[in-house]
Amino acid sequence: MPILSRAFFVPSKTLFPLLTIALWLTPIVNSDAQQSLELASSSNSKSLVAQSSTSRLIATGTQVSINNRTFPATWSQRQQPTKSEVATAMSDAGLMQLLGVDLLNTRDVTKQPVQWFSSPTVSAFELDTWHRDGYRYLDITQLASKMGWQMQAQGNILRINTPSATIQNIRQGKQTWGDRIVIDLNRPTFWQVTPQPVAAKPQPPSPTNDDDQPLNQEWLITIDATADRSITQQFQPSLPEQLTSTPANNQTSVLQVEAASNLTTIHLSVPAGLSPQLSTLPNPNRLVVDLRPDPMVERDIQWASGVRWRQRFVTLGNSRFPVVLLEINPQKTELSLLPISSVPNSLTGTAPIITTAQQLKAAAAINAGFFNRKNQLPLGAIRRDGQWLSGPILNRGAIAWNDSGKFKFGRLQLQETIITATGQRLPIDTFNSGYVKSGIAHYTNAWGTTYTPLIDNEIIVVVQNNQVVGQIPGGVSGATTIPIPPNGFLLALRANPQIASLLPVGSIIRTENSTTPADFSNYPHILGGGPLLLQNRQIVLNAQAEGFSEAFSRQKASRSTIGTTATGNLLIAAVHNRAGGAGPSLTEIAQIMQHLGCVDALNLDGGSSTSLYLGGQLLDRSPRTAARVHNGLGIFLQPRN
Template sequence: MGSESANSDNSELAAELAKASEKPANFGSMGSVSNGSVSNGSEFTGSESLSEADSLLPLSVIAQVAAGAETSTQITVNGRSIPNSWASWARWSENGQTRIGLSDGAIAQLVGADLLDTNAPDRQPIQWFSPMPVTLAARQIGAFRYLDITDWARDRGWQLRPNGSTLDITAAVSTLRALRQGNQAWGPRYVLDFDRPTAVQLEEDGSTLIVALDARSALPPNSSTLDITAAGNRTIIRIPIPSGSRPRAFTLVQPDRLVIDLRPDWLPSRSIAWANGLTWRQQYLSLGSARFPVQWLELNPRQPGLRLRPLPPNAAGQTGIAPLVQTIRQWEAPAGINGGYFNRNTQLPLGALRRDGRWLSGPILGRGAVGWNDAGQFLFDRLQLREQISAGSQNWTLTTLNSGYIQGGIARYTSDWGSSYKTLSDGELGILVQGDRVAQQLTGGTAGSSNFPIPANGYLLVARSLSSVAAALPVGTTVRLQSSSNPSGFDGLPQIVAAGPLMLQNGQIVLDAKREGFSDAFIVELAARSGFGQMADGRLLVVAVQNRVGGRGPSLSEMAQLMRQMGIVNGVNLDGGSSTTLVVGGRIVDRPSRSAARVHGALGIFLNSP
């Protein structure tokens, strides 16, 4: 949840990112504070932000943490199982006492607490039905960042019962006493009054906001035009979302209230040091009169243990797509963003993915790519892979490697593609090469009707619209393979992700989508976009940009300008539109989870060697 007050743009973002100084946390809105008490305030005045002096009030630090922990993703709340990927908990012993931690995603989405600014990864301020923020101790375990809720939950009357691998949470059920609606300059505001703090879950489903409460309803019948379903100690409210708006919610006290604003400028500014070397930021950036919600991860590649890896949707082959959050969880990455392009119908890659020196899929059309190694070397450029086979005096330049991109000529497939290859066009010829010799020829029928095996100790050549190669490469023929990248600097980099277009080099915008084979329709499209870039000091930014206030997402040109405004000097565009998804700690943070499309590849961020 975010703060109530609007957040100003930072037109000097690049300069801010270059500063080494630390800023005090932005604690959002929680009513007007006076001498440690909170006045009722008015939910409809728009004036409930903390003053600068109030924001510097001391925080309450709950607990320290120690090494060693058990973790699980099985949680129940008041007897209700929580199946979501972000619902993870941990248990550890400290000073002879058992401590319980919830992942920060669970705190935010299961409880409804607002994660506030912090420059310390082991401390996380939260705001949830309290006059002042409370800072919980945090610890990084695997793919999650856990907040110690042991004392915090006890002080609120919760019971935490570890039951094998399941954490049973029992919280006092509150009563929903009133629901009011008003209008602000930005759109509708809903205020829910309770007799005590209550767990809140907000989920966007298209044009509807689903508000799920661990609260019984005391609302008079027909007192609201909203769709309200009350059953026992559970109340579900469905609120229509105006076109172009998203919810921003926060809590107040005296009485305990949940305030939900539906507004075009929904994104609160945040800066959270999520782990050593990884900071999660979000705010609006402006280009002229356009304001874009930008969320990004700032990475320090010099941080010991921090690694980036290309991630396929499965380890068995390159066919298939999956929700990004599933891929990230499968590889146990703490964070990640969607990667290159793919064919949604065939579910095959259309861009380069090289992991640990192995081409899982090869580049096409000389598109923008980034390559790197764990020593901190990065190369951003347009990438071509030149492969050539020769037999006797004849030579053939191959079209693609492990790719769903179809061209006439000869393509090559290795066991990284999978154990077999299903024909992509009519009348293909398969040539199995083992030990540098042609072992077998196979003739395919119509597209999709034939499967050619891919030898583990060789590769498969697939000839398309090139029948003459059958006579030139009979069984027993010795075949020589040569492979090199252009620019050659990519050859020595074991990790590569390619999508395109290339956006920036040496601080200059070098966008040329036509040169990289993108269609005119793609070039002018306004859509959500993902990007990856390097700053002048070596820091890396993983960027997701959604729809502008009152309109659609950025054009390619606008995305390049936004990346440069953020201080990126070398950068590449990744797949975008419904594919644009940023995951942190097991949950999607940049868009409603139900709106995220399945994707093929990803760029995963690890805090220890993957």
């Protein structure tokens, strides 16, 4: 499921545009001599350790040029305190996606062992780390020197150039779990993997043609190497149209090999349900492409103090689920956890979670509550720093927490009441919500500067300084924009116009609110989701009780979840398709969270919204397949002010 280093896993059938070039997997490491790699990976040699990064920042940038091809990636340079040399570092996202270096397990937050054209799972190099603005940087200074890379910072771009390489052979074979393609190289070099859009399936020529199996997925493997003409001719379609038509379903094939200007592109056809897992091997140098239903690489990396990145498989019955998760220690004073919104100072709007996290400089994030995709409005609880931004709906599950690292899970209701000048108590049904029902809806400045009626014939009561100052007919939904007073609020009266007579212009009113359970009010931060999965280690799943449809309850889909362990740590997790099948059901995701050691757990918005972010990358999927979302949970590497 994660699209990182040795595995490129796409958990859905979403189409990928051609322009996904290069954000995913571009291994590299070119050297002037194989001997240097053998030395680096020898058991008798010491690990390569980058220079100390505890020094002055002198340059940063957001683009990296790899042999004159430019890609987005963050980098930084620091002046060493005791040496004249400058330490150059890339974010681990860039290192994996552009250089193809694989990150190995570590519990040392200051060092990151990596594998690259060396023995599998053996650290050929160990890189110093530092954190800045939500990114983790790995010092590649000595690695570049050892491998013969030429590096130069030019403004916003870090340029890396390496010696050319040659493809010596391309071999195809079978393994017990699936197909394997081996690309023999004369030296380590860069490579990229790009999924291509799935073409529309042609209509069957006759009613007797009942072949409804999905078409193969085409992938491009681009290698910074020259291929001999004999290799390109070996994999050359006899007719141009053969390149655009995949072979018989469930068959893997190298469709074509093209070589030009020290770049070789391999067109690969992959059966539906499989994804390529890429790895490198030394002596001789090989790029290995395995087509698997379970391509995720398992990991356990202490990414930052209090942030542990894990990837593992969880088996339920006959199903094997790839789980990508972050374990957060909320007791770490250098961490802070906050609800995050896609649009500042407004509750209307959506954005990819990767975009929101990067803009806010969050180190990690996960999508959270449900929302209306058409009008981009929230459908659940959002409370930040003690202020309600949007109220809960339908008694759905929610998570609450404070800045001391205490959490609460439960089904949440907000009771809000208007008290008129004559003492009448009028219940408010929704607060700053895109959920529409008969009754009174309450909208404050947290909604934005204006309100546009969500249904026809609303009556808008304008309140300023606790006094009703006007009543405005809403008219046709979406047609009228009404300012929300900076020192007041609006009440939208729906399907019950007689309530307006109880709120005459000039009358004084006040509001009060409370929550059920009552102690939710004690927590400054709340995010809604649903349904609630676990409480006190027990599965308490009841989707219907939280207003979800029967179809939603039965659905198997990608899932975002959040939970807490017995030690008080927070788990945020993304789970996509099981090996060879669909994503988990609600019951299965509850069992997965139980298996991971959660005491309490909550389901969040899932499907195409499912997105788990860390340090510049989505861990669970390609950004091209991730939908825009309304809100999420952000983890920041700095304490609250």
